[in-house]
Amino acid sequence: MKFGIMASHQYPHGDDLRKRLDELFSTVELAAELGYDSVWTINHFQSNLATPQPISMTASLIPRSGTMTLGTGILILPLFHPAHIAEEFATLDHLSGGRVVLGVGAGYRDNEFAAFGVDPATRFRRFDESIRLIRALWSGETVEHDGEFYPLSGGTIGIRPLTPGGPPIWIGAGGRTAVRRAARLGDAWYAPGNSPNPGYLPKHVAVYNEALAEYGKDPASVERPIGVELYCAPTTQQAVETALPYARTEYATYAEYPALRWQRDRFDELVRHTLLLGSPEFLIERIGALRELGFNHVIFRPGWLGMPVEKIHASLRLFAAEVFPAFR
Template identity: 25%
Template sequence: MKYGVQIFATDYSIRPATLAKAAEERGFESLWLPEHSHIPASRLSPWPGGDELPKMYYDVMDPFVSLASAASVTSTIKLCTGICLVIQRDPIQLAKEVASLDQISDGRVILGIGAGWNREEMENHGTDFDRRFKIMREKVQAMQAIWTQNEAEYHGEFVNFDPVMAWPKPKQRGGPPIIVGGGFPGGGKRAIAYGNGWMPIDGRGWDIMETLSQFRQMAAEADRDPSDLPVSIFAAPQDENRIKTFEDAGVDRLVFGLPPAPDDEVLPILDKLVKLTGF
């Protein structure tokens, strides 16, 4: 099982480059950065994680700028979005950003994606909340066309463009892996339909053994090899027994959440996680 770390990069937390270098030196496989372009002041959409939206959601930096800084000081650690709100981004420009990061990192990008939960944030970008999942699929397919074709075109309900020539192409042939976030069964179904893996959030009231068994059965029924759809657990708990449960269930990767705190608070947590996991 592989281990990664996730943080809301802010102007008061450890720098992404510093964290990436420290995590790589300690043997972590991946670094994951989330995003929110903004938080609408109305605060009408409830946060799925609880009553009070944490400050870091308001303050988080752009993930691609942050990951580019991390790429410049590392050589092996995977550079990942966890998650990228593709529905709020232009797919042609996002395809270029992702491909550029994949090139400068020598093929270390994993694109974790999700449709998000904040209706007002999406609507400020012109995104229809009720159709966000179909929009997400079309934007992913459009980017994959750009990454793999010299003259790419896409004609969908929400994304539509005639042949375009866009470079660079990603270092990874076909483009970076697409890891689809979301709960079960919806997130799992979307991962099976057009992803290269599934990333649910831990602690949302689901049984890992039963859920993964159902997910793998759904994949097989859709003619997808379950081994081609690795499962990553997001915001994994720092508990030995729970970690062992995930390992026994065949989870491919655990991603531990870190606080948006300074170096002297975050680095000891990394050391603690190394001892806890034993890698």
């Protein structure tokens, strides 16, 4: 079992961004020292939180992350030209020594699509075409692509990736159709662990496995990442008392977007079913259940809006000391 952290670089607009980034960098350096396996950056535009952009953030974490895998969790692919992303991630692949993953999703915030003049009704077709073109460019061969959105004739990439064929592509997806798309186009399905429906994960793992087999891929050979919310303290009561107020604030902020209003209305269900706030023993039990479903890479946000960095570091240290040994 691998464990990674989300570099949650989202802050209130009035915060001292330089100070917050220094805290983030210290958190990533600590995670590398403690033996965490990966670190992931965030992508949003015109957000209600100050959100530094993921390609720049990923590059800034390369010298601070030891041997950790670095990736975007996730990049909103329909808002970028695929030739741009192919070049950027080929560059990151070299800068990181082959440690980078391109994590992508189709997006959901209407204001982001409006800002880029992208019709959200086209996002899935753009998404599909972008991945196919990125992979073609990463081959290093001359590309003839008669696409709906990104036609390219005689195109070649300026720098070939260090990794043959390019970095892995992980696809964030929630619904049944999107999960099947992840199986068809991606190297991994980056599963969301925040559904308040306890039946969601078993059902969609089955959908993913069936689709992998349908597309001729071995279900046993793919990485199985899942994103969760997690905080570790000596007792579950301490974990809840420490983390829940900050998590509630962050989820209320997300819920300002129409597509996420359900997170405010159903926050108590999220707490019961998906927020992993607890003692090492509690977390070992819950992560063990995820392992039983087939997941082998747990990625979590180590803190929420306003949480002091000392509390974040305490959780990371305790989790590494007490939970890692149960799964490694």
